[in-house]
Amino acid sequence: MAEASGEEYLFKIVVIGDSAVGKSNLLSRFTRDEFDHNSKATIGVEFQTQVLEVDGKEVKAQVWDTAGQERFRAVTSAYYRGAVGALVVYDITRRITFDSVKPRFSISSDILIFRNQNAAHCDTAVTRMLVGNKLDLESIREVTTEEGTELAEEEGMFFIETSALDSTNVNKAFEIVIRDIYEKVSRKIL
Numbered sequence: 001m002a003e004a005s006g007e008e009y010l011f012k013i014v015v016i017g018d019s020a021v022g023k024s025n026l027l028s029r030f031t032r033d034e035f036d037h038n039s040k041a042t043i044g045v046e047f048q049t050q051v052l053e054v055d056g057k058e059v060k061a062q063v064w065d066t067a068g069q070e071r072f073r074a075v076t077s078a079y080y081r082g083a084v085g086a087l088v089v090y091d092i093t094r095r096i097t098f099d100s101v102k103p104r105f106s107i108s109s110d111i112l113i114f115r116n117q118n119a120a121h122c123d124t125a126v127t128r129m130l131v132g133n134k135l136d137l138e139s140i141r142e143v144t145t146e147e148g149t150e151l152a153e154e155e156g157m158f159f160i161e162t163s164a165l166d167s168t169n170v171n172k173a174f175e176i177v178i179r180d181i182y183e184k185v186s187r188k189i190l
Ligand code: GDP
Pocket: 017, 018, 019, 020, 021, 022, 023, 024, 025, 026, 036, 037, 038, 039, 040, 041, 042, 133, 134, 135, 136, 137, 162, 163, 164, 165, 166
């Protein structure tokens, strides 16, 4: 959903990744500047909206949480439909969550690209950002920054490491994605 009506923009962005990597907390940090220490698997909440100003224009980011669907390994296509941005999250302290990014992501990206491929949209891929979360737990890190950088380069994605707990790079992650989408939309290639 990259809609421009007058000077208003609405972008649908999805957050993907294994259970407990911090997806919901990244989202609540970004939209409400809140962190929940006891967060349960997300149920029910579908998306949250945050308004940003980009180049003097109002941009609404509608960020979708998985609403617990990741537990069933079958996030429905409705979740991806119309998305123009994706944050693919792993936990830097659990290698297994990094290992599952690649297969998971290639499936997701196909869906994302497919959904956006109509005549007007041609080859433009969805803006994708690989996010290594829980940077505050550096002492028990299992995935190096270099590994993250490398995977992102291979996949043609942005890369960032974040902490939803102490706020490091959370806004930056979303803002880079939103600005990139905005630039594509304003050049009319999305
Ligand atoms: P989700 O299942 O991917 O939505 O993950 P949640 O946002 O529910 O977070 C799962 C667990 O990780 C919770 O116990 C959070 O408190 C914790 N968590 C999330 N982000 C961070 C972070 O940046 N640092 C630390 N130390 N813990 C985090």
